[in-house]
Amino acid sequence: MEPPRGILHKTTLESTTLQQKTFHTTTLSGNKRFHADVASSDQQPPPKRALQFQRASAIDKEVPELAASAITDVDPDRATYPSEYSQRRAIAATPTSVVDRSLSLAFPRYGLPSSLVNNFKSLGINEIYTWQKQCLLGPGLLNGTKNLVYTAPTGGGKSLVADILMLKRVLEDSNSKALLVLPYVALVQEKVRWLRNVVHGIKRQPSKEESSEKEQRSLWQKRFDEDTIRVVGFFGGGKVRATWSDFDIGVCTFEKVRRLRYPCDIDLIGIQANSLLNTAIDDCSITKLRAVVLDELHMLDDDHRGYLMELIATKLLSLEHEVQIIGMSATLQNIDLLSRWLNAHIYSTFYRPVPIEEYLVHEGKIYPASSTIGLLQAAKAASQVKLDSDTSQHRSQPVRIIQPSAHKEFKDTVLNSVVALAVETAKSGYGALVFCNSRRKDGCESDARLISRTLRDTSQLASAVIEARLDLLADLRSLSTGLDPCLAETVSSGVAFHHAGLTTEERELIASAYDKGVLKILVATCSLAAGINLPARRVILHNARMGRDLVGPSMLRQMRGRAGRKGKDEIGETYLCCRKDDLEDVIELMRAELPHISSGLTTDRHRIQRALLEIIAIRLANSRDTVDDYIQKTLLSLSSTPDDIKTHVDSSLQDLSEMGFVHCDDSESYTVTQLGKAIVTSSLEPEDGVFIHREMQRALRAFVMDGEMHVLYMFTPVHDTSTTINWRIFRSEMEGLDDSGLRVMTFLGLKPTQVIKMAQGGSLKETTPQEKEVARIYRRFYLALQLRDLCNEMPVHVVSRKYDTPRGAVQNLAQTCQGFAAGMIKFCEQMGWGANAQIRAMAAVLDHFSDRLNAGARSDLLALAKITFVKSRTARVFYDNGFKTVAAIANADPKELVPILIQAQPSKVRLKSKDEEKYEEKLLAKAKVIADSANKLWRTHMAPHFWCSTAELG
Known part of the structure; x- marks a missing residue:
């Protein structure tokens, strides 16, 4: 029975421990050993094979179950104090029960086609909020003659306004295009899926002139999708790039490179919207652009990337034709300034469909953060400062108390509070997001483990939930990276973590499971607050720091804004757990106004x-x-x-x-010089362009073609200068280089003696420009060593362990360098080096290595690696078992492929009985997809031969 909502602290869920499981092992004698089975040169020898198989019951024995602290009410009959963010006082903005026809998207004034209105209904949007109506009906917005800047709380429905205006511009002219600019790739992927559902089946009506032109074109000249709305996401990393003519709505990021502002994880890899605009302006195709949406407009103030958004908007304002600019954010302070800059109509609302109650947790006591006065009183009460006689006492007292824990693991009061609040939420049947400031140690993974140990009892859970968690474990285990040990421990309890150390596939599976309620607790780094849309009943902040620094007011608002699931919760709750030393700073942060936006062009x-x-x-x-x-x-x-x-x-x-x-x-x-044009065309920063120019000139003088290290070095991106080198690993890898690799180091100016010195504890000077450039070359070569291993079939998780680098960082490196290599070829062509034989040869080699890197395999496996789900390790196992061609796999029975897929898994754990059957069912479904994909590839390959044979017979 579902627990009553809104009474979290009075709802419990009895649980018992999962039945212990045993495993059987499968001996694979005579089979090839893979990188996953072999420790790197710096690691201890692997344990005996018998010890490689872990029993599920061993987890319970080695890691005892814990109990979360109880949370008690100080006054059970206390009144609920609304917070400053709950907007409960904004009654006028809340839709009333009175029928308002203008809240329907079918309202004639909006001018939306019925097919679009029906698509919105199928996605659950039957009508809009009052504030959305008021915003859309602003002067000149629906007809596109006025720009718009607006702000609404996270979860308030601000994206729908931009979607409607953007779609109107695209639908009113069959040649028109629109761009949606987002800061993170995860948001781009999510938005592409959403927009494709919104425009599904909608046809644009061409003008009479266009209809006449289409009738005159032959069947071969017509595009099969020319009347539909094509939504294309620009994710970066691929060799094949969508051009300006390949989309109607382009969804992209505004930054191409990966930079970390804080020691948390912010995924910034994608195609640069700024570069796309540059190309369109240069070739005069920009005249088709009708709308540009700038999401998270507050990032104009970002130290590293804000100026790029400013460049995008300024170029749009400089065009001779009108482009409607739509800027939005949940955290805009000086919106009037932005309105003057963009010549835009402004709209601001505080409405949230799900109100939020906010609390400050200190020394195990929970205080309502309802107002500035309340916060100050909470600080005085927590600091045991005597209150003034005229102060209302009940406002300064805690409303709830988290009891101390008897477990040594929970002696830290902040950690104890985080675990108790998370467990209370899960046992009440709701979801919670826990934000941490780092990935490991005292961060995400540690918190996830401790919370999961208090939620081992699952006997009262519905069988469907338990089955879904087992399915999730099977899906994670079937990935090429295998099942992460920490996730293996936490997922069965309904707990997981989410950070950039995970691969894209792992993050997608975890986020989807949490969104569906399979997982109840998700522990994430701060970047998740803005990077993906995952709301929760309760948001818990494990202190207010990102690394060593306090988060800013905007980031704090972003994290808190994730509380409250529309349609699932009547209210959201946020708890900021702070340490004694941080109390004054945290209260000041909670009271702080949002920063004023200013230009970032002169800060560097x-x-x-x-x-x-x-x-x-x-x-x-x-x-x-x-x-x-x-x-x-x-x-x-x-x-x-x-x-x-x-x-x-x-x-x-x-x-x-x-x-x-x-x-x-x-x-x-x-006028721009050849070098300046090359830098802009290849989307390089000026300083990066100068570095690349010197590197290419050196390569033209001497390029080592009898090995792979030089081409991989040229293949390695130059953007990320924050790479930390493990010099012992560098020395070990250097000692294993062949003559060709050592010659590459010599040509690059890298000294083996310097590497040895650094491995022994020396320091690399970076004071002068020359020293900084040498350090940059060392870092780039170190990354090139990782690419070498990936190209030679070493799995991502093994490369990660070998170089002590997060899996997600290794995967990002592999994805980024393909796009970077394509940019380098453009750079060379623009410099007039395209006719150079050496450059042409290097371009061909880069193209080949791009295929190998994408497949994670050597040349002999490239054909197999085109099959869905078949990459690197799996391709090699198929090859070694006799399936050496696409045709061989296409003609195989899927059941024949299951044992090979089992052999290809990096994890050696084997389940028994029902769990093993479920796992094999998953692999059989995967085998069917592989066989179908192989069949399609084979038919595509044979089609030209079939038509040639038919022509000869004819």
């Missing part, structure tokens, strides 16, 4: 250099007057003095000229 001189280089390269400006006109359209012009702006522009133009990126003649007319 390279940024305005890039802005000016771009507009000269794409011919938006060619003189000082046109440069000044462009600068006047930036946010910089509204947030800095004219004298400061002139100083920055003058010095930046001079720097660009001295670096050889632009040329200025006597009449002060600016």
Whole structure:
């Protein structure tokens, strides 16, 4: 029976321990040993084979069950104190029971086709909120003549407004296009799926002129999908890039490289929207663009990436035709400034369909964070400061108390509070998000383990939930990386963790299971707050830090905003658990206003250099007057003095000229040089472009073609300069290099003696520009060693362990370098090196290694690796078992493939009876997909031969 909602602390769920399981083993004598079975050179020898098989019962014996602390009410009859974020006082913004026809998307004034309205209904959107109606009906928005900047709380439905306006622009003209710009790849993937469902089956009606042109075109000239709305996601990492003509709605990130601002995980790999706009402006196809949506507009203030969003918007404002700009965020403070910059209508609301109650947890006591006064009183009460006589006592007292724990694991009061609040939520049948500041040690994985140990009792759970968790374990175990030991321990209790150390496939499975309620507790790094849409009944912050620094007010609002599931919860709750030393800072943070947005162009001189280089390269400006006109359209012009702006522009133009990126003649007319154009075309930062230019010139003088290390080095991205080198591993790998690899090190200027010195505890100087460049080459070569192992069939999880790097980081490296290599080829072509025989040879080799890296396999497995689910290790196992061609797998019975798939799994754990049967069922379903994919590939391969034979017979 479902527990009553809204009474979490009074609801319990009795549980018992899962039955202990035993495993049988399968001997694979005579079979090839894989990287997963062999420890790296720096690790201890593997244990005896008998010890490689772990019994499920061993977990219970080695890790005893724990009990979460009880949480008691101070006053059971206490009134509920609404928080400043609950918006319970904003009654006017809440839809009433009175019928309002304008809340229906079919309302004539919105002008939406019935097919689109029906698609929204099928996705659960039957009508809109009052604030959404008021926003959409703002002046000039529905007809696209006015830009829009608006703010609404997380979970308030702000994305729907942008979707409607964007779709109207795309539907009103069959040639029109739109861009949706998001900060994270995870959001791009999610949004692409959503929009494809929204536009499914909708046809755009062409004009009379277009209809006439289509009738004149032959069948071979027509596109099969030319009347549909094509939604394309730009994820990066692939060799085949969608062009401006391949989509109607493009969903992309605004940053191409991966940079970490904090020691938490922010996934930023994707195609740069800024680069896409540059290309369209340069080739004049930009005239088809009708709408651009800038999500998370508050990131204009981001130190590393905000200026890119500013460049995007400024270029749009500089175009001769109108493009509707729609900017939105949950955390915008000076919205008036942005309105003046973008010439936009503004709308702001505090409405949330699910209100949030907020609490501060300190020393095991829970205080309502209802107002500034309440927060101060909570601080005084927690600090045992005597209150003034006229202060209302009940407001300063805790409303609930988390009892101390008898377990040594929970002696830390903050950890004890986090576990108690999470367990209470799960046992009440709801979901909780726990935010931590790091991945390991005292972070995500540690918290997930401890919480799971208090939730081992699952006897009262529905059998369907237990089955679903076993399915999730089987899915995780069937991945190429195998089942993570920590997830193996936590998932059966309904607990998991989510961070960038996991692979994309692991994160997708975990997020989906949590969203469906299979998992009740998800422990995540802070970046998840903005990186993916996973709401919860209760959000718990394990302190308010990201690494060593306190989170900012915007990030705090993002994390809290995940509380409350629309349609599943009547209310959301957030608990910020803070330490005694952080109390004053945390209260100040909770009271702090959101930061004011300002331009990021002048915070680093390279940024305005890039802005000016771009507009000269794409011919938006060619003189000082046109440069000044462009600068006047930036946010910089509204947030800095004219004298400061002139100083920055003058010095930046001079720097660009001295670096050889632009040329200025006597009449002060600016033109881009070949090098400057190459940098813009390949989407490189100016400083990265200079580095690449030197590296390519060195490669033209001497390129080692009798091995793979030089080409892999050129294949390695240059963007991420935060790589930490394990010098002992570097030394070990260097000692294993052949003559070709050592020659590469010599050509690059890397000294084996320096590596040995560093491995013995030395330090690498990075004070002068020359020293910084040498350090950069060392880091790049270290990453190239990881790519070498991936290309030679070493699984991602083994490379991760070998180089002491998170699995997700290794996977990101593999995905990023393919797009980077393509950019390097563009760089060479733009530099006029395309005709050089050495460059052509290198391009061919890069293309080949791109295939190998994508497959994670050597050359002999590339054909097999095109089959769905068959990569690296699996392809090698098929090959070694006689399935050496696509045709062999296509003609096989799927049941024949199951034993091979079992052999290919990196995990040696074998389940028994029902669990083993379920696992084999999963593998049989996978085998059927593999066989079907092989059949399709084989038919595609044989089709040209069939038509040639038919023609000969004819």
